[in-house]
Amino acid sequence: xxxxxxxxxxxxxxxxxxxxxxxxxxxxxxxxxxxxxxxxxxxxxxxxxxxxxxxxxxxxxxxxxxxxxxxxxxxxxxxxxxxxxxxxxxxxxxxxxxxxxxxxxxxxxxxxxxxxxxxxxxxxxxxxxxxxxxxxxxxxxxxxxxxxxxxxxxxxxxxxxxxxxxxxxxxxxxxxxxxxxxxxxxxxxxxxxxxxxxxxxxxxxxxxxxxxxxxxxxxxxxxxxxxxxxxxxxxxxxxxxxxxxxxxxxxxxxxxxxxxxxxxxxxxx
Amino acid sequence: xxxxxxxxxxxxxxxxxxxxxxxxxxxxxxxxxxxxxxxxxxxxxxxxxxxxxxxxxxxx
Numbered sequence: 001x002x003x004x005x006x007x008x009x010x011x012x013x014x015x016x017x018x019x020x021x022x023x024x025x026x027x028x029x030x031x032x033x034x035x036x037x038x039x040x041x042x043x044x045x046x047x048x049x050x051x052x053x054x055x056x057x058x059x060x061x062x063x064x065x066x067x068x069x070x071x072x073x074x075x076x077x078x079x080x081x082x083x084x085x086x087x088x089x090x091x092x093x094x095x096x097x098x099x100x101x102x103x104x105x106x107x108x109x110x111x112x113x114x115x116x117x118x119x120x121x122x123x124x125x126x127x128x129x130x131x132x133x134x135x136x137x138x139x140x141x142x143x144x145x146x147x148x149x150x151x152x153x154x155x156x157x158x159x160x161x162x163x164x165x166x167x168x169x170x171x172x173x174x175x176x177x178x179x180x181x182x183x184x185x186x187x188x189x190x191x192x193x194x195x196x197x198x199x200x201x202x203x204x205x206x207x208x209x210x211x212x213x214x215x216x217x218x219x220x221x222x223x224x225x226x227x228x229x230x231x232x233x234x235x236x237x238x239x240x241x242x243x244x245x246x247x248x249x250x251x252x253x254x255x256x257x258x259x260x261x262x263x264x265x266x267x268x269x
Numbered sequence: 270x271x272x273x274x275x276x277x278x279x280x281x282x283x284x285x286x287x288x289x290x291x292x293x294x295x296x297x298x299x300x301x302x303x304x305x306x307x308x309x310x311x312x313x314x315x316x317x318x319x320x321x322x323x324x325x326x327x328x329x
Contacts, residue, residue, distance in 0.1 A: 229308060
């Protein structure tokens with residue numbers, strides 16, 4: 001988003017801590033969202049309005065909106081499974097656009113992302129449900145159970161995300177990504193990594209899935225911390241959408257991995 | 270049926286916890302740490318809503 005269109009859409013931030021950042025092009029992606037504060041921030045005695053800045057309330061409410069949209073999409077995908085693949089591809093593109101192109105437009109792209117990913121999840125859930133009855137509701141319950149329990153752990157200070165924690169989770173996710181990519185490329189040659197197959201009920205395969213679920217869960221903690229820190233430091237309002245979006249990405253990943261794990265466990269019966 | 274009730278109930282309760290607890294600020298134990306991840310550059314002063322922002326020796 002250009003500087004002028006951002007200002008037209010969101011208004012000029014009256015938060016003095018960010019006025020310089022807007023002048024320099026605003027925020028970048030989540031992974032590199034260090035603010036270009038340069039030599040500090042502007043000195044002023046003006047009172048900034050709290051309506052212009054990110055809040056915990058706003059981020060949680062927006063996550064609720066995205067979840068509602070995701071469930072709506074899932075109802076569509078459940079009834080029209082043919083939409084699963086196109087919705088998955090479209091959701092992937094929307095995620096890339098939101099992350100790399102314009103976090104400031106997350107308010108526009110994130111709801112569409114949640115909706116189309118919901119369609120994809122609905123189709124995939126139906127596929128698993130046809131294999132193992134009742135698996136989808138188990139995965140939903142476990143996903144939200146993990147979300148709530150980790151939030152309690154985070155808020156109480158039981159889990160403390162540090163720089164090393166972030167490095168560990170980042171390295172783990174990087175490894176998992178490489179594994180997925182190798183499996184994806186191998187699939188073009190009619191092969192694949194059997195450990196990732198939902199029908200592989202070996203202990204090794206279940207252990208791998210458990211590990212992936214752990215990393216997906218831990219990245220939820222990083223999302224909580226991101227939102228908490230963003231609200232503390234008074235990021236621009238649109239970052240509420242971005243925080244909610246990043247939480248949704250992690251939740252969708254977690255749900256899919258739990259589905260796969262449950263399928264593997266069920267395949268042993 | 271009991272499967273759906275148990276896990277559905279778990280999902281609803283968890284969502285309720287998330288929607289309420291998520292809006293509460295984290296404990297001092299969490300926010301007051303020195304080894305927090307600093308995603309936004311050092312020197313960025315905490316913005317406290319309605320309070321006046323004081324001089325920090327920056328530009329302007």
